[in-house]
Amino acid sequence: MDVHLKNITMSFQSAGSNVIAVNNFSATIKSGEMVSLLGPSGCGKSTTLMMLAGLYRPTEGQIFFGDTDVTKVDAEKRGIGMVFQNYALYPHMSVYKNIMFPLKMMKVKKPEANKKVEEVARLVQIEHLLDRKPAQLSGGQQQRVAIARALVKEPKLLLLDEPLSNLDARLRLETREEIRRIQLKVGITAVFVTHDQEEAMSISDRIILMKDGLLQQVSPPQEMYRRPVNVFAAEFIGNPPINMLDNLPDYGGKLVGIRAEHFHVSDAGMFQGEVTHMETIGRDTLIRVTGANGVSVRTFADAETRVRLGDAVHLSVKPENIHVFDKTSGERVGEGA
């Protein structure tokens, strides 16, 4: 089932003034794909998710599930599953009862419901935890229960609201692979809200990037990395952050973005300077090179090219890896030459 958002606007009354959380937003989520809604906090991604869920009603615009206009349909009638940031498990019910709850609301017959609960528990690998209360589970386990509860009624659309943000780093990695595995196995259309670009890059088929309630870019992760459409997209994606350079000789009046990994230490190159900082993280060595005018860039040094602090180095870069942006609009205008 494709999901269409058409010219969605959402405004709130907050402390007397009108706040526009989502501004004329349109996008399509294709059947069976996993789409991330990515952006800094306050960009409107969670509000968008709430509108998809039917928990908020858009001020303007329409939402379609397939051909059906669901804009005015209540959450409980949309046939969606949702996973919340704090899991929102019912604390007084056992895991089993938590997962059973949506089926009970749908008045599914007991034997069939039991079968479904067991199936989904197996899918997320929590069969052994069914008798416990949520408080007796670890964060990762609670997360699985929340996913099971969302999936048990076989929704047409799965919504995940920052589901990994309450987990520690190691578990986050593990759980996100798990979520992707389950999503692919069930083949469900899913929308994943996150502020973590790495998470979005790793898990999704496509990313919808938002800022201040406005859509910035929609594209597969690699393309967003390779061809950011504006300065914001370029700076938000990638770690370490992209080097933004102003007033380079050949690019007067333009902003130039070059990712750290695209610079190479060589004998000659477009950028020269002194190595002013080095740190080794695992197999990579991150160096900072400061030019004569005080402008510095980050890049990686190969293990072979034995760079040392204080060395004067040249950095080269392939033209296709130079992103050129208009200084006033911030829009992409092309690549390097």
Added chain:
Amino acid sequence: MKTINWKDVIKKAVIYLIVGSGALLMIVPFLWMLSSSLQTSHQVNLRPPVWFPNPPQWGNYQRILHYAPYFPRYFLNNIIVASVGTILELSTSILAAFAFSRLKFWGRDVVFYILLATMMIPAEIMLIPNFLTIVRLGWLDTYQALIIPWSASILSIFLLRQFFLGIPDSLSHAAKVDGCRNFRFLWAVMVPLARPALVTIALLSIISSWNAFLWPLIVTNSHNMRTLPLGLALFRGEAGTFFELLMAASVVVVLPMVILFVIMQKHIVASVSRSGLKG
């Protein structure tokens, strides 16, 4: 090796002495009530007092009936009024607190603040108009008169609203997505979660309704409708000179609440610290 700190020992001893003699002063009236209730008419007047009557005169409790045959009825009335009243108070509070904490509607804050302001007004000022209302409704000397005026409490609504506000929004969102509307959500999720607050409300309601005096005094006039404290006050006229019977009747009034207190001690103390108000 541990050395004995004499200063600490003396300090502890003094504390125990003071706190202990205070506690003794608190408990003696209760013990004296119990002891007197088990003495003969002759023993109660003996000095030095008899603390452990032997044999205990359990028959005194039966003799209450001789002077006040309606005493069991009073007891039954108390149980009916306290239990029905508490169930009603819980229901009205749950519904109202849900609206105040979870629904968005016109006039919410105005209504809420009017109720809060009313909480400051002493109940005595409402006594006479309420009596007239009961007369006009034809409820004089009925259970309705004893129960209905007290079946909603602003304090309870307020306490429960605070508790409901502490339940995260995402839980109600989750329930909505799971296909559960307001009323169902209230019963299936909010009410079980609010058990501590509901226990507080129930305990305070039971205690204040069990011991209520002035209101039952003015709205009842037959033996059939009187409650225990009222019956006890009247009993003084019926068996006034027999202090062992008066004390036995007092024990009957006090004992159920003391038992409730012994069982629910922690809850009751916590409830009072939380709400800080009686009746």
Added chain:
Amino acid sequence: MTERRTIKETIQAYLYLAPALLILGTFSIYPVIRSLLMSFTTVHRRSMEVEEIGLHNYRFLMEDPRFHLALRNTFTFVLGVVPVAIVISLFIAVLLNQKIRGAAFFRSVYFLPFVTSTIAIAMVWSWIFHSNHGILNYFLGFIGIAPRPWIEHPDYAMTALIIMSIWSRLGFNIVILLAGLQTIDKQLYLAARVDGAGVWHRFKAVTAPLLSPSIFFLMVIGVIGGFRVFGEIYALFASGATPLPGPANSALTVVYYVFQRFWDDRNFGLATAAAVVLFVIILIFTLIQFWLGKKLVHYK
């Protein structure tokens, strides 16, 4: 962030509120207004006709020596009970807070009167106070104090009432104060100790200011409760079947006055007027306390 209020949700909300609002409206809000109006009227006993008489009831109260007596007695009672009960309970609460074994047990013992019917309390105390056979006089005899007619003589009646009321209020105060004490950070005491403060100075510098909100709360609640005293008096001084506000009206309080005017005299207008006066007094006292509280109470 708030969502818009809808008509549908408003209707729904008032359906949820309906039972509570119906009862509270009928029995808590309407009677307040009705009382104010009634206090300017008199109801003729035979015809039940209501007549507007303006301030007459209030003027009568101003000149009624019984009402003056009731006011005096009520003030005596409040002044006698509230401060003493707070001081004693503060003392006990601080001691109970010293990590002693059985503190919870002691607290429960002190608290027992809270769950007890005031009528039953008055009943056992009237037996304890009994001039001939009461154990109080018996025990006082040990320390050379002659027996006193505690509840039979006007000179002692108020004292007896105050003693009983302090006794029955201690537990509530202690529970509230202990709850307040438990919120005080223990490190503050250590810090004060390091700074060289003794027991008294630690109490003055740490306990008292940080506990002042609880003490203030107890004062407000205590004063309001004190002005409303009734059941204890009704049962403590009764002679036979006849309730009595103490010998020679020595324990006639305002609520008792209201009760007598309403119940015995069936003078509804005058009784409500007295109740309104009581309400105004409580209001003034509460406002004064809040005004003082603002200056003295330390809120975090």
